[in-house]
Amino acid sequence: MTHPAHPDSAGQMLRAVLRLPHAARLALSVFLLGFGLSLAIPFMALFAVEEAGLNPLQLGLFLSLNAVSAVLIATRLARWSDRWPSRKPLVLLTIAAGAMAYALLGVVRDFAGLLLVGAVFLGTGSAAFPQVFSLARAALQDVPGDLAERAMTALRSVFSLSWVVGPGLGALALAGLDFTGVFALASSCFVLSALPLWRVPGRAPRAAVGPDRPSAGPPRRAVAWSALAFVLYGMAMSMGMTFFPLFVTGTLNQSEGLVGLLVGLCALLEIPVMLALVAWRRPPPVARLVTAGMGLFAVHFALLLLAQGVGALVAAQVLRAVVLALLAGLGMTYFQGLMPGRFAAATTLFANTGSVGSMLSGITAGAWAQAFGYRSVFLLCAALTGAAWLLMLWRAPSGAASTDGEDRPVGTPPGLLALPSP
Template sequence: MLWFLTQGRRLNRVYVAFMSVAFMMGVAGALQAPTLSLFLSREVEVRPFWVGLFYTVNAIVGILVSLWLAKRSDSRGDRRKLIMFCCLMAVANCVLFAFNRHYLTLITAGVLLASLANTAMPQIFALAREYADKSAREVVMFSSVMRAQLSLAWVIGPPLSFMLALNYGFTTMFLIAAGIFIISLAIITFALPSVERVEQPTDVALTQVSGWKDKNVRLLFIASMLMWTCNTMYIIDMPLWISQDLGLPDTLAGVLMGTAAGLEIPAMLLAGYCVKRFGKRRLMVLAVAAGVLFYLGLILFHSHEALLGLQIFNAIFIGIIAGIGMLWFQDLMPGRAGSATTLFTNSISTGVILAGVVQGALVESFGHFAVYWVIAGISLLTLVLTSRVKDV
């Protein structure tokens, strides 16, 4: 807060608008994502394979749409208007999911609307970076505080999502998310600035593939992809597993997700503080080792208290790889931060695609319990791969 007070009254209002939009849109997203597998299973009444397929198709379309819009946003038009358009698509997507229970419609029109909607958040961060650069203020601190809003949103969103969906119905939950997006749209329209576009160099494309020639970059990409495969398989399967197999309350899934998100914030901050002393490879190996313990713990311990306690390992795992992973890519590809960040985000998207297919097929053939044995095995492989990437 002291940082905000030093910015001047005019800048303060704009910065607070950025924070408000990041938090509110984060909450709206965190209302929808945690209960999606339950929604498809119970409301749309599809088999586990089709639940997993939905996540896979959603990730593939999301990659294509985000790449197209990102390229367009960097070359032409007003970025703020694109954010407003994406926010409108988010409202339309919420309304569609609120009143439609037809799988084919949801996996086509719904996925397209969701892909357009999900582009809003990276565009908001891009606009915030451009504005901070133009105003010559604390860019790193500004970005860090904005990212903290997303983590805070995921502390609040998942428990609220399960409470609304289970007590008042999915229609109410999606309509509340739509209302939050409408308020966000109003803030974007009246409070966020338009920033004059800075001309980008034309030779960026030449650097996009060169990093892939490095063995360490390839290893880190595969390891990162597998990390996010494990995490996404857990997120897809866990709400169904604890209610159908373990007989625990449905609301526990939201509590577990919110607890992990809350613990991730200090894990991120502590990792940032320790990275200079211990190096990125040691911290990433520690993170993946915590992930291995978490997934093995899910196989062995199934009580309410044990699942809550295991979230400490989950938070260490996700909190570190989400922050340090991107920096490690950038260090392995000096002078190519854009390409490195793209590889990191693509590893996440590829992990989501793989997770949707594997989770659905496993549950369909062997049941939910098999998912956690496979995740544990993948996490062990990831630990080996991560330990072989050089430190920088």
Template sequence: MVRDLLRPVPLGIYFLSFAIGVVGALVLPTFSVFLAKELGVRPLLVGIPFTGLALASIGYNHWIGLWSDRLPDRRPLVAGFCLVGVLSCVIFALTRQYWLVAFSAVALFSLGMVAYSQMLAYSLDYAERQLPVARIPLFNAIVRAQIAIAWVAGPPTGFLLASYYGFSTMYWFAAALFALVGLSSLKLLPRLADAPRPSAADAGLNPVDTPRTGGSAVTPARRALIFCLIAFSLMWCVNNAYLIALPLHLDNHLGIGTEWVGWIMGTAALLEVPVMLLAGLLGARINLMVMVRLAGVAGFLLYAGVLYASELWHLFALQLFNAIFIGVLAGLGVSVIQSLMPGRSGSASALYTNTTHLGNLLSSLQVALVADWFGYGAVFWVSLAVVILAMAVFLGVRPASAGHSARPAPGSAT
């Protein structure tokens, strides 16, 4: 099975997914420290760029995701968005004006990171056209595992570069990686053969348009999709709040240097890789929703542990729960959405990616308001409540609703 997934085309997907993941792993965990320490702004102003970035990303991914489904080739989109990402990182490297940094994050960096969702859509296109349905969760998990591998090295590298060489050096490095992905995408990702995509009516689901029949009830598939999108957004909310608040919580309350945060996050990412691969293997045998709910339990244990951690080793030990939470969520979440939207890879990946952006929006408000009033430690108390709410929403999705598509395996798959 694994050998079938390591043919030449997926290798390009794996490498570029890893490279774009490194960019995010460099910039996102360090951005709150950049704003708070380098620019010297208060917690409320730290949250504003994250809020704007999330809002812009939601809009970009929604409309670009719908539009990209009608295009014959996604590769130019990946390259173009990466060039926009280069520009945003260059601005971060050159200026220390808060509002210019905030504008660049909202208008440019968020657009640059659309390259990631388009890479995910490309991988879904490949999976739907080349792989049997039972192997899609494993393939998706391997693609997402490249992001986890990137986060093994990205946060430590970002915090070390920022601590010893300055934020400008780190952002120049991120700009170079953006350029590498943009230039390599046209070379390493062969154009996929055109394939007919089923209409919304054929798929039995239209999550974008509202029902036109006034008295018709919401279908089970639509209800499952809505519940999943809400619950995924809540789970990504607590994850992003963790990324924003943890460096400042450790520095302000536990006296632990921010350079250790990179190693903590890298440890979690290292553990996520086997969790993602195992989740992908089990995804063909165990209902996806059961596994996602178990991930929520791990998230609850993680944030409860952070609240009571008093030593550095406690935080490293807690990364096992973090790895289970994110490994299952990131490895199987897109498979859940894809199973509810067969034949609409761009829309499915955009919707799933937008759950991360909506989660980022909610977490930005959470951190900005809670930390400004009660301190960064209080953010994790709110995260516990949000995880419980997400688990309650997932209970509204019957296990059969999030199963695998009944699509037969394509004849060309080996």
């Protein structure tokens, strides 16, 4: 198969990414998957309380069980996926589980049944995100130069696009179709997301990494410290997302409509920044960009901490969009570079850091806000992301390395350094 030569301009770079094998199919699948999630997830707590009648304790148990099972199941499936000759059966299994989960949520209302649906089907379906992205990375492992990494960032921007349009349409669907209709639409999106993947090869890495064959990447300690940095980032992300609306309306006395505008502004700006990363001819190394993203996130929270009016809030959201583009777009690539050839394990580890960060953030942020107020939460977020930035400064020289241990820039032409491989 002939792959595009390494492009020399931003426009050529984007066209080369679009011409990669299976790019259109993967983009369509990722969009449908993200669209299904964005229809349902924003209304999950509302469904549990208003439709299923769960009390606050039951709601907490339901959401916590979902998160824990998602981490455990995704981790186990990732280990299997990187060892099997074809990863596609597991990809389709996770998509089917997600479709079944939302179909069941349309009819199940008792607490025990919801726990079962959450632990088994939602937990397995949550692995669809890392499994689809690992399938994409494995399918593109032989393309020249850094085009595979750029393609992964482009796919992540497609996923972000689905979340720009999904929640609003989900709210309209909820008004017209109730929760059963919303979950039916989400289930249908999962089913449709599987169709474009039938012709995408479910390839294993060129040389699978197993327990008897150690990875050629950096030692486990480097991976562990990087994962810790992303857990801290995930904690700050979850805390900020939870308390930002309360801060804007309760502390600054602004309207709920302004909250929606600011969140929408961030989501809209995130996509062109990601596409700019795809088109950037010779960017710095991935690890350096990820480290910069951690530092910028600390600045974002400092702006919120000092904010007194709308201008500072807008500036903070613009900065947040850049951070999300860097860390959501390149974080996956960073971990795939740390764990050469182990695409599913790396992508799942990246996703799990966010899940663990969210689990740790709830009680921490609640207790902190109760003691010191909503604004002070952003001080805690700034401290967490500052600590993550320091960890990345410490680990970045060996992060996102290629197989020869060097920190390869995203834009390195083919022939100078090899693509990450086992």
